[in-house]
Amino acid sequence: VKTKTLEIPEGRNKEGCSHDGKKWKTLEHKGPLFPPEYEPLPENVSFYYNGEHVQLSPATEEVATFYAKMLEHEYTTKEVFQKNFFADWREEMTDEERGLIRSLSKCDFREIHQYFLDQAEKRKAMTKEEKRQKEAQKLLTEEYSFCTLDGHREKIGNFRVEPPGLFRGRGEHPKMGKLKKRIQPEDITINCSKDSKIPAPPAGHRWKKVQHDDTVTWLVSWVENVQGSIKYIMLNPSSKLKGEKDWQKYEIARKLKLKVDAIRSEYRRDWKSREMKKRQRGVAIYFIDKLALRAGNEKEEGETADTVGCCSLRVEHITLHEQLDGLEHVVEFDFLGKDSIRYYNKVPVEKRVLKNLKLFMENKNPDDDLFDRINTTYLNKTLQDSMKGLTAKVFRTYNASTTLQDQLNRLTSSDMSVEEKILAYNRANRAVAILCNHQRAAPKTFEKSMQNLQEKIELKEKLLETAKKELKEAKNQYRQNKTDKLKKLVEQKEKVVERLKEQLKKLRLQMTDREENKVIALGTSKLNYLDPRISVAWCKKFGVPIEKIYNKTQRDKFAWAIDMTDEDFQF
DNA sequence: GTCCAGACTTGACAGCAGTGAG
DNA sequence: CTCACTGCTGTCAAGTCTGGAC
Incomplete structure (x- = not known):
C-alpha cells in the first residue's frame, strides 16, 4: 500500500528528529574489510639509486610502489608533492636505507612503474576462470556489505578500510604526497549494540576499542594520519536511516520557502543598520541566498588548500564596478571554492549592497577578510532565530529545489x-x-x-x-x-x-x-x-x-x- | 567568545563494466 | 568478436555544523 504522506516514524517528532538523540535500538555488523597485505615485488623488478640496483626492505619498498604507480601523473612533478613524499618515505626506511637514499632525483622507479603497467595489462586479459574467481571473491565480501539496524538488513556505504597510499589533496594542497599509512585493527573503533555479535578482529589482532553508542550512526571509525581527521564506515544512502534524514532536509528547505520573504526583508533592513556587524551579516546572507554560496568556515592556514566560502571571502576575491557590460552596480567574484573549483561570476546587485561592500573594503589589504566582523557560527545563530533548523546550507537546498521546480513548470508541456x-x-x-x-x-x-x-x-x-x-x-x-x-x-x-x-x-x-x-x-x-x-x-x-x-x-x-x-x- | 573534536553531508573524479557499432 | 564509448559506482577528500571545554 502506497502512502501519500510519509508516516512519522515512532519516537520521532514531525521533523523526523529523535527526541532523545538515539539513532538506533540495535546494531549488528561484521566490522570492516581490510585491504590485502603488501606483496613484495618479484626479484626481477628493481629499484635503482644513482643507477645502482638497491634491494629495499619490504616497508620501504611498499611506499616506493605508491610513488612508482603515480609516475605518469602530473602530481609527481610538483615540488610540494615530491618534498612531502620523500620526507615521509625516509621515515619508513631502515637506517641503512636512509643513509644511502638522500635525493629523490637520484631514484629510479621506472622498472617498478612498468611492472604495474604490465600487471594491469594482464588483468585486462583475464580469462573466464579468473573472472569466476573474482565473482566468488565478491560473494565472500558480500557479508561485510550489510548490517542489521533495528532488525532490518541494511546496506553499508563503505565497508572497506582505506588502503595505504600517497595523499592526493585537491588544488594546491600543502600536504600532497604525504604517506597515508596502513590502518591496523589496533587503530579501529567498533560501534555496535551491546547484545549484538561483536565483530571478530583478524587473527592475532585486537580492536582499539569496542563501544555501544546509540547516539551516532557509524559502525566503524579510525583516525587518519595525514590530517588527523576521523574516518567512518556508515550506512548506504538507500538505508532507512539516511533516507529519513534526507527527507527531513528537504522538509526544512520547504519550511524556508514559507519564511523566505520575511528573512529577505530582514537582511535588507540590516543593510542600513548602524552596526557594522549587522550590515556585514545582511550582505553575507544576501550572497548566500542570491548566489547559493557556501557558508565559508575558517580553515587552518597551511594545513589545507586556500579556498573560501561566503564568510571567509577576502577583499582580493571581489571587484566592484559601478558599471560593467551595460549593467549597473556589478560585483565581480573570482575565488577558489570547495575542492579548489573556481567561482567566477559577474553579478548586478542592489545599489545599497555595492555601497556596503565599498565600506567593508575601506582601509583593508587584499588579503584581509571582507566580512571581518562575522563568522559562520554567528550567521547560523542569526538564521536559527528566524527559523528553527535554518542554517546557511539550507539556502542552497531551497534555491536549488525551487529553481528546478520553476524551470520544470516553465519548460515542460x-x-x-x-x-x-x-x-x-x-x-x-x-x-x-x-x-x-x-x-x-x-x-x-x-x-x-x-x-x-x-x-x-x-x-x-x-x-x-x-x-x-x-x-x-x-x-x-x-x-x-x-x-x-x-x-x-x-x-x-x-x-x-x-x-x-x-x-x-x-x-x-x-x-x-x-x-x-x-x-x-x-x-x-x-x-x-x-x-x-x-x-x-x-x-x-x-x-x-x-x-x-x-x-x-x-x-x-x-x-x-x-x-x-x-x-x-x-x- | 574561542577552540577543537566529532559527526555527518557534499563533491569531483578514476576506473570499471556494460553496451552497441562495425 | 573486438573496440570505443558511456554511464555507473566506489573512493576519499573537503566541506558544514554542533556541542563541549575553557
Whole structure:
C-alpha cells in the first residue's frame, strides 16, 4: 500500500528528529574489510639509486610502489608533492636505507612503474576462470556489505578500510604526497549494540576499542594520519536511516520557502543598520541566498588548500564596478571554492549592497577578510532565530529545489515527446548546477564524440534527402498510374521519411544536450540538492518513466520519494 | 567568545563494466 | 568478436555544523 504522506516514524517528532538523540535500538555488523597485505615485488623488478640496483626492505619498498604507480601523473612533478613524499618515505626506511637514499632525483622507479603497467595489462586479459574467481571473491565480501539496524538488513556505504597510499589533496594542497599509512585493527573503533555479535578482529589482532553508542550512526571509525581527521564506515544512502534524514532536509528547505520573504526583508533592513556587524551579516546572507554560496568556515592556514566560502571571502576575491557590460552596480567574484573549483561570476546587485561592500573594503589589504566582523557560527545563530533548523546550507537546498521546480513548470508541456521532455529536464537540472557552480573537467573524449555525433547527423541528413527524393518519385509515379501497389509504395516511403526525421531530431537534441553539458556536472545537484519528489511528480504528471531520470542507485536512494509522491506535488 | 573534536553531508573524479557499432 | 564509448559506482577528500571545554 502506497502512502501519500510519509508516516512519522515512532519516537520521532514531525521533523523526523529523535527526541532523545538515539539513532538506533540495535546494531549488528561484521566490522570492516581490510585491504590485502603488501606483496613484495618479484626479484626481477628493481629499484635503482644513482643507477645502482638497491634491494629495499619490504616497508620501504611498499611506499616506493605508491610513488612508482603515480609516475605518469602530473602530481609527481610538483615540488610540494615530491618534498612531502620523500620526507615521509625516509621515515619508513631502515637506517641503512636512509643513509644511502638522500635525493629523490637520484631514484629510479621506472622498472617498478612498468611492472604495474604490465600487471594491469594482464588483468585486462583475464580469462573466464579468473573472472569466476573474482565473482566468488565478491560473494565472500558480500557479508561485510550489510548490517542489521533495528532488525532490518541494511546496506553499508563503505565497508572497506582505506588502503595505504600517497595523499592526493585537491588544488594546491600543502600536504600532497604525504604517506597515508596502513590502518591496523589496533587503530579501529567498533560501534555496535551491546547484545549484538561483536565483530571478530583478524587473527592475532585486537580492536582499539569496542563501544555501544546509540547516539551516532557509524559502525566503524579510525583516525587518519595525514590530517588527523576521523574516518567512518556508515550506512548506504538507500538505508532507512539516511533516507529519513534526507527527507527531513528537504522538509526544512520547504519550511524556508514559507519564511523566505520575511528573512529577505530582514537582511535588507540590516543593510542600513548602524552596526557594522549587522550590515556585514545582511550582505553575507544576501550572497548566500542570491548566489547559493557556501557558508565559508575558517580553515587552518597551511594545513589545507586556500579556498573560501561566503564568510571567509577576502577583499582580493571581489571587484566592484559601478558599471560593467551595460549593467549597473556589478560585483565581480573570482575565488577558489570547495575542492579548489573556481567561482567566477559577474553579478548586478542592489545599489545599497555595492555601497556596503565599498565600506567593508575601506582601509583593508587584499588579503584581509571582507566580512571581518562575522563568522559562520554567528550567521547560523542569526538564521536559527528566524527559523528553527535554518542554517546557511539550507539556502542552497531551497534555491536549488525551487529553481528546478520553476524551470520544470516553465519548460515542460504535455505535447512534447519523451525525448524533448528529458531535454527540458536536463536543462532545468543544468540551471541548478550552474547556480551551485557544480563543474566537471570536460570529458577527455569530448571533441571526438562530438565529431562522431556530427558525422552521424550528416549521414542521417543525406539519408533523409534520398528518402525524400524517393518519396517524391513514388508520388509522381502514383499520380500517373494509380495502382494499389504504387499507393502502398508511397505510404511506405512516407513512413521512411517520417522515421528518418524523427531520428534526426533525436540526434540533434542529443547534440545540444551534450554541448550544453560539457563542463557542467549534473550529478551532484541531483543527488544532494534537488528534492526527489519534484522529479517523481514531474515524471508521473508527464508520463516519463522514472528510469529515464534516475538510475538504479538513485532510485534506491530516493525510494522514499518514489513511494510517497503523487503527480500534484510541488516543492 | 574561542577552540577543537566529532559527526555527518557534499563533491569531483578514476576506473570499471556494460553496451552497441562495425 | 573486438573496440570505443558511456554511464555507473566506489573512493576519499573537503566541506558544514554542533556541542563541549575553557
